Amino acid sequence: MSLVSDKDKLMIESTGFDVENIRKDFPILHQKVNGKPLVYFDNGATSQKPQTVIDAISNYYSSYNANIHRGVHHLSQIATSAYEEAREEVRSYLNASKKEEIVFTKGTTEGINLVAHSWGRANLKAGDEVVISAMEHHANIVPWQMVCEATGAILKVIPIDNKGELILSDAEKLITEKTKILSVMHVSNALGSINPIEDLICLAKKVNALTLIDGAQAVPHFMVDVQSLDCDFYVFSAHKLLGPTGVGVLYGKLELLEAMPPWQGGGDMIKEVTFAKTTYADVPLKFEAGTPNIEGCIVMAEAIRYWRALDHDAIDKYEQALLSYAKEKLSEIDGMIFYGTAEKKVPVISFLLEGLHPYDVGFILDKHGVAVRTGHHCAQPIMDFYGIPGTIRASFSFYNTFAEIDQMIDALHLAKRMLS
Numbered sequence: 001m002s003l004v005s006d007k008d009k010l011m012i013e014s015t016g017f018d019v020e021n022i023r024k025d026f027p028i029l030h031q032k033v034n035g036k037p038l039v040y041f042d043n044g045a046t047s048q049k050p051q052t053v054i055d056a057i058s059n060y061y062s063s064y065n066a067n068i069h070r071g072v073h074h075l076s077q078i079a080t081s082a083y084e085e086a087r088e089e090v091r092s093y094l095n096a097s098k099k100e101e102i103v104f105t106k107g108t109t110e111g112i113n114l115v116a117h118s119w120g121r122a123n124l125k126a127g128d129e130v131v132i133s134a135m136e137h138h139a140n141i142v143p144w145q146m147v148c149e150a151t152g153a154i155l156k157v158i159p160i161d162n163k164g165e166l167i168l169s170d171a172e173k174l175i176t177e178k179t180k181i182l183s184v185m186h187v188s189n190a191l192g193s194i195n196p197i198e199d200l201i202c203l204a205k206k207v208n209a210l211t212l213i214d215g216a217q218a219v220p221h222f223m224v225d226v227q228s229l230d231c232d233f234y235v236f237s238a239h240k241l242l243g244p245t246g247v248g249v250l251y252g253k254l255e256l257l258e259a260m261p262p263w264q265g266g267g268d269m270i271k272e273v274t275f276a277k278t279t280y281a282d283v284p285l286k287f288e289a290g291t292p293n294i295e296g297c298i299v300m301a302e303a304i305r306y307w308r309a310l311d312h313d314a315i316d317k318y319e320q321a322l323l324s325y326a327k328e329k330l331s332e333i334d335g336m337i338f339y340g341t342a343e344k345k346v347p348v349i350s351f352l353l354e355g356l357h358p359y360d361v362g363f364i365l366d367k368h369g370v371a372v373r374t375g376h377h378c379a380q381p382i383m384d385f386y387g388i389p390g391t392i393r394a395s396f397s398f399y400n401t402f403a404e405i406d407q408m409i410d411a412l413h414l415a416k417r418m419l420s
């Protein structure tokens with residue numbers, strides 16, 4: 001069975017987005033799982049990697065692996081240049097104004113923890129308020145709870161409605177003079193909703209509160225411009241954006257990063273160390289203690305180069321067409337319940353089949369080569385809101401096809417027959 005159908009061919013013609021050609025860049029997609037062609041719909045958890053990214057890993061270790069910022073020798077200089085060029089690539093990708101505003105991290109989780117523990121512990125006091133939303137990933141809940149507990153600050157939560165949209169009128173009431181930081185996700189991982197972060201940033205600015213945007217699920221779908229958003233911090237992970245695991249980015253406005261204390265001590269983050277006193281390196285190195293994920297940062301830049309070279313208008317049209325097609329086909333299945341029906345969505349669909357446990361359905365889908373995620377998606381408060389233990393989540397990428405959706409639909413019909 002070809003995973004590129006007539007419908008895909010029509011889309012290639014109408015959007016100019018040649019998915020058949022794009023798929024050639026992703027070697028992992030061309031395999032069978034349990035005797036069926038692999039259908040990878042777990043892109044929200046991590047994306048697959050193009051060949052250029054895979055090659056960049058091998059090239060780093062076979063040509064110029066060395067520690068950075070430390071050696072005068074040839075390899076160390078090449079690795080240091082590549083690491084700092086990666087920072088410049090990220091700066092230009094996010095349209096940050098200065099290279100020093102780009103801090104390399106382990107990923108989104110570490111980026112949020114860095115701001116919460118460095119800025120939060122230094123600036124929050126009893127009675128101050130931190131505002132998040134009801135649809136946050138645990139990575140944007142737990143660090144703030146920890147810091148609130150340590151400082152006496154209070155966590156406030158913007159509620160959502162049944163469609164999985166933030167209730168802006170409530171946000172207006174919750175963001176007050178007491179708010180010191182608003183930390184919200186750009187796109188929901190569990191529901192796919194694209195949040196109106198421009199409006200939220202505006203509300204925060206009116207009361208001089210800082211803003212942190214969790215971009216983990218936004219960057220794999222559209223371009224982000226931190227200057228036009230005018231947020232104070234923006235975080236993402238490379239592995240959801242075609243890059244390697246264990247590496248990510250914290251963008252922060254320079255004056256804020258400069259005023260923040262380091263949160264981890266060690267090599268590479270100092271100017272001078274004596275037993276009496278240590279002085280710290282300038283940003284961003286102040287926040288990059290120890291040997292970083294050198295290969296990861298360099299390869300993340302390669303992933304970003306690949307992503308930037310694509311036609312984003314065509315990708316957007318193509319992904320939205322995948323989303324509508326999947327919604328239409330899924331709706332035809334008896335007992336289908338959708339979670340997250342926001343007006344503006346990335347191609348992520350969360351659903352349940354009435355009376356069936358999501359894990360059982362996920363297991364049968366896997367037997368038919370279809371990889372989806374089942375469970376609470378590290379967003380337990382949303383599951384509590386809907387009163388369910390979890391969902392089945394199909395999260396699409398630009399390299400997925402209509403024929404793959406058909407394969408999932410067939411497997412779901414089968415799961416229904418087997419489990420009912």
Ligand code: C6P
Nearest residue numbers: 044045107108109137139189216237378
């Ligand atoms: N969501 C998902 O399947 P890390 O693990 O640090 O790379 O990313 C954490 C994270 C933070 N915010 C959002 C919005 C996310 O979606 C994630 C990761 C994955 O939905 C794994 S739980």
